Amino acid sequence: MAAEMAAEIVPISLGLTEGTGITLWAPTWHEDGEDWEAFLGAGDDLYVFPTVAHLAAFTRTATEHDLIDHPEWPAAARFLADELTPDDDHRFDIIGVPDLVAETPDIWTLAELADTVAILRSLAEVCDIAVIDEVLGASDGFAALALGEQAFAGRTGEKLWDEIGAVVAERWDDVVDALDQLVTTPEVDGAAVETAQREVAAMEAAVAAASAESVQELEDEFGADASDVADFERDTAEPAEERDADLLFWEQAGIDCIQITVAGRTGWSLRGYLDDEPVFLSRGGRILTFSSPDALEDFIAEPGARHRLSELNFWAEVRDAVSGGDAAVLVDAANTYRLDGLAEQLLTGPGAVDADQLELAVELLSDAGDARGDSETADALSSATPLGNLVGSITSDDPDRLAPAPPYDDEVAAWTVLVDRFAITLEWDPAAR
Template sequence: MAAEIVPIQLGLTAGNVLTLWAPRWREDGEEWEAFLGHGDHIYVFPDPAHLAAFIRSDAEHDLTDHPEWETAARMLTDELVPDDDHRFDIVGVPDLVAETPDIWTLAEMTDTVAILRSLAEVCDLPAVDEVLDSADGFSVLPLGESAFSGRQGEKLWNGIGAAVVRNWDKVVDAVDSVVTTPSVDAALLETAQAEAAATHAVLEDETEEDVEVAELEEGERDPELAFWDEIGIDCIEVAVDGRTGWTLRCYLDDEPLFLAVGDRIQIFSSDEALEDYVTGTGADHRLSSLEIWPQVRDAIDGGDAVVVAGPENSYQLDGLTEALAAGPAAVPAERLDLAVELLTDAAAARRDTATADALSTATPLGSLVRAITRPDPGRLPPAPPFDDEAEQWQELVARFAASLDWDPPAR
C-alpha cells in the first residue's frame, strides 16, 4: 500500500483542531500507522499556519522517519487544509446518530469510527475500543445502507445510538487526554500566516472571476430553458448504449424523481416524442401527481414550452468506460461528474443502494472517480491498472440502462 501523509481535522471538546495522519503503510515487511505527535501525545493546531510553522521547524516528532516526510514537510499552508473526507467531528457523533441512517450519515459515521479505531491503536486508548465494541452496529457501518434497512437494521442503528448516549463522553475524554498543542517558532508562524493571507487573496480573486464568468454564461443561457428553471423540473438528455434520449427529472425534498412508471424511466428518442407523451391526456407516471404537472402539460401543449436540456443536464455515458480503463488523464472530469450524478440519482429513485455503495470512496472505483472529479494535490494519484474499476463502472451503467423504457406509447 502506498505511503502518504494527509492533514486531518478533529472535532474535539476544545473545538476543531488540525494534525497530520499517516494511514497504514508497509515498510520492511511490517505495517505502520502514525499521527503527528511524540511519546504519548498527538500534536494538534488551531489552523494551517500553526501546523505549517511546526512541521517546518526541527522539532522532534514521530513522523520524521516516514518515507514521505520530506514531501509533507514542504506542504504549503493551503495544502494543509483538510478536504471534506478528512474532517472528523468526534464530539458531533451524538447529533449524527440522531439522524436517519442514510448514505451520507453512514458515510460520516464510518469515517469517524475508522479514525477513532486508528487513534485507539496508535495511542493505546482502550476506552475508545471498549465503546466501539459495545454495539454490533459499529462493525457493520462500512456495509452502508443495506446493513441498516428493515427491522434488524433499525435495531443495529438504535444499538449504536444507545451506546453513544451512555458512553460517548468516555471516547471524547480519551482523545482529549492525548492531544496537546506545542509552541511554534514566531518567525516561522509569521511566514506561514503571510503565505496563508496571500493564498486567500488569490482565491478571492479567482472566486470573483468565476462569478463573473458564471454571470456571463447565465446571460447567454438558452431562453427556452427559462420555463424549466422557473418551474423546477429538468429536461435531461442522455447518451447511453449508442442511443440518445430525453426525459424529465425533478427533486422533492432533495430526493430525485424521474418521469417514470414504477421503477422504469420513460425516455424518448426525440424531444418531440417526449412532448407528445407529456401532453397525452391519460399519461400516468411519477410526475403526473405533482401539483405543477398540469401547468407543464398545458405549457407544452400550447407551445409556450419545449423540451430542451441545458449543459448541466446533458449526460454522455458512452465512452467513459474505455476512458476509465485508460486512466485519469483520459477521462473528461466534468462529463464523469455529471454521469455519477445521473447514475446515483436514478439509483436513489429506484431505491438501489448498491450503486451508491460502489461509488463510495471506500471502494477502488469510488477512489478513482474522486481522484478525477475532485483532485487533491496532497494525495497520491491512483495507480494503474484500472481494468477492474472500468468493469465495475460498466456494470453500473448497464444497471442504469436496464431501467430505461425507450419510446413508450403516449396514452
C-alpha cells in the same frame, strides 16, 4: 496486500471538546517487512493545532516528533498551506457523534459515522487508547457501518441503530475525554506562524480574485449577472463537431468517460473492459469519482496517481494525451447514468419509468458489482427475482411480456439496496496519492 500500502501523510481535522483542531495522519504503509501507522505527536501526546498556519509552522521547524522518520516526511515538511487543509473526506467531528446517531441512518449519516469510527480505531491502535476499543466493541452496529443502509433496514436494523445510540449516550464522553487527555498543542515559532498566516491569506485572496475576475470578464463581455454567466458557460460549450475527436480518442483507447448522478450528486469517472470484464478508475475497491470533468482531467494528468487503470500498459499514453491537451473528458448519452428518480418511477409502475435510463442504470450497477466481485447484484437483478422480473418487463423488447402486478414496494426496496450499495463505493474527489 502489503505491496499496495503506499506511504503518505494526510491532514485531518478532529472535532473535540476545545473545538476543531488539525493534525497529520499517516495511514498504514509497508516498510522493512512490517505494517506501520502513525499520527503527528511525540511519546504519549497527540499534536493538534488550532489553524493550518500553526500546523504549517510546526512542520517547517520541528525536528523531533513521531513522523520525522516517515518516508514521506521530507515532502510533508514542505507542504504549502492549501496542502495542509483537510478535505471533506478527512474531517472527523468526534464530539458531534451523539447528534449524528440521533439522525435517521441514511447513506450520508452512515458514511460519516463509518469514517469517524475508522479514524477512532486507528487512534486507538496507534495511541493505545483501550477505552475506544471498549466502546466500539459494545455494539455490533459499529462493525456493521461499512455495510451501509441494508444493515440498518427493517426491525433488526432499527434495533442495531438504537443499540449504537444507547452506547453513545452512555459511553461517548469516555471516548472524548480519553482523546482530550491525549491532545496537546506544542509551542511553535511565532515568526513561522506569521509567515504561514500571510501565505494562507495570499492564497485565499488569490482564489477570490481569480473567481471574481473570471465572472467580471464574462459579465463585461456578455452583460449578464452571475447566474446568467453560469448558464452561458453551459450553453456555449464546444460544438459537438469540434469535440467528436475526444469521443474518438476514448473509443480508440477502449475507455468510457462516464457521468453518474446518484444520491443528489453528479460525478465523472472512467470505465473500460478487459476480456469483457469491467475495470473502473478505482483504488482499494472504490470508484474514483470527480465533481467536474476538469477535476477528472487533472487527476488523469497526474504522473504519480495510482489506481486500477494506471496498471494498464496503455495508460501512459492516455495520461500524456490529457495532460498535453490532446484529449478531454467527454461523455456521450450512452454513458450518462441517472440513478436518482428511478426508485420513485418504479414505485409508481412500469408506465412511469424511463426505460432507457433504467437499462443504463442496470448496466452500471451490474458492471460495478462485477468489478468488485459482488454476485449479489447479479442475483438481485436475475429474472428469478421480483425486481428482475419488473426490470425485465420494462426494458424487454418482447411486447407479450407482462409486467408484475402492483404494489411494487418490495421491488423498490430491493432496488434501493442495490443503489445504496453502489453509492457507498464511490470516492469523491480523491487526491492523486
